[in-house]
Amino acid sequence: NAGVTQTPKFRVLKTGQSMTLLCAQDMNHEYMYWYRQDPGMGLRLIHYSVGEGTTAKGEVPDGYNVSRLKKQNFLLGLESAAPSQTSVYFCATRDNPSYEQYFGPGTRLTVT
């Protein structure tokens, strides 16, 4: 039982490159979230999903896209990376109606 896993753990991109971060969960949770963590700012919600085939914008969605084609996977895409997207990205899941969120180990992304 792996819980929430994220791939990759680290990545360095050049400005303008694209990439996809994968979040996978084996807990059968309906809700999934993508956050970014920046120093002194805590975690901020990028996008979220309330179930397979659904996605919606969070607080800081610009420059990101997401897809949830399968219940267990939530993908975060950067179409044209910018240095401002250098951050640590966390995926989290939640089982309705609980409010508790379970976090993955994070992906550290650097855009040069």
Added chain:
Amino acid sequence: AQSVTQPDIHITVSEGASLELRCNYSYGATPYLFWYVQSPGQGLQLLLKYFSGDTLVQGIKGFEAEFKRSQSSFNLRKPSVHWSDAAEYFCAVVSLFSGGYNKLIFGAGTRLAVHP
């Protein structure tokens, strides 16, 4: 607007000393509150949560927190700190939306250093 404030960015304590990390929230209704811990290079682990009932909640690793509605606070405490407690601690409140996605609003975090 809903918010969480952690007034202390860094705290240093000696091993064996007591610890209190402060958290204040701004929320119109009864809050659902969490404390998470993040060890270096790791994800976030839930320490404890408050939903209702007893205002003193016990968590893992010997931590406890007290909810005080009159002060809009949810401070985290530990009577005797261990070197392995060095980490970053985040307070969070659930923001309830009619859409049901119930996001977490996080404080900026408090980084704890422990001196031997």
